[in-house]
Amino acid sequence: SQQGEEDPQALSIQEGENATMNCSYKTSINNLQWYRQNSGRGLVHLILIRSNEREKHSGRLRVTLDTSKKSSSLLITASRAADTASYFCATEKGGNEKLTFGTGTRLTIIP
Amino acid sequence: SQTIHQWPATLVQPVGSPLSLECTVEGTSNPNLYWYRQAAGRGLQLLFYSVGIGQISSEVPQNLSASRPQDRQFILSSKKLLLSDSGFYLCAWSVSLTSGYEQYFGPGTRLTVT
Numbered sequence: 001s002q003q004g005e006e007d008p009q010a011l012s013i014q015e016g017e018n019a020t021m022n023c024s025y026k027t028s029i030n031n032l033q034w035y036r037q038n039s040g041r042g043l044v045h046l047i048l049i050r051s052n053e054r055e056k057h058s059g060r061l062r063v064t065l066d067t068s069k070k071s072s073s074l075l076i077t078a079s080r081a082a083d084t085a086s087y088f089c090a091t092e093k094g095g096n097e098k099l100t101f102g103t104g105t106r107l108t109i110i111p
Numbered sequence: 112s113q114t115i116h117q118w119p120a121t122l123v124q125p126v127g128s129p130l131s132l133e134c135t136v137e138g139t140s141n142p143n144l145y146w147y148r149q150a151a152g153r154g155l156q157l158l159f160y161s162v163g164i165g166q167i168s169s170e171v172p173q174n175l176s177a178s179r180p181q182d183r184q185f186i187l188s189s190k191k192l193l194l195s196d197s198g199f200y201l202c203a204w205s206v207s208l209t210s211g212y213e214q215y216f217g218p219g220t221r222l223t224v225t
Contacts, residue, residue, distance in 0.1 A: 042216030
């Protein structure tokens, strides 16, 4: 079964605006990761946040994690046309080398 | 640096025909290897993963099988394809970090069963 559920399923914003995507999961985790997928391509790892971390930054990306609510958010600031892609969250349980992926958010940046 | 190769990029096969998709990783030793399937507009479904040569874990009962004949080679196979086997197949490898496992994906194979 799917561990993660992204929200919204699809998001369209104007270039330059900020984009926020959310992910909810069901069980305790070791870490949560975000990936990007351009159409018809493989996934690219963006950022990993451990269960004992609350916020992490990487360039224009900001990820938060609330383990009490079992949720995470990905914020992309000052969006660009090249950010158009699908974004997936994935969770890793402790001591398990598998990831469970969510259903993804399709982000479209309008030039 | 590490790279991952998948081939072919696209494949059209008739129902009942066999399948063999290959994935190889360069620049790393003893990686964990994974096969995923992605239906159109959907998330990733883990099919198989392997932590070493000859060690295969199956996640979903299905018409497919996987093998790992060499450390950096992972093969997805079927003896007889079904229409429902159509999809986008992704191979990935992972490295163990202190924070957990990050996965790195190949370019994928789009399989259409007709």
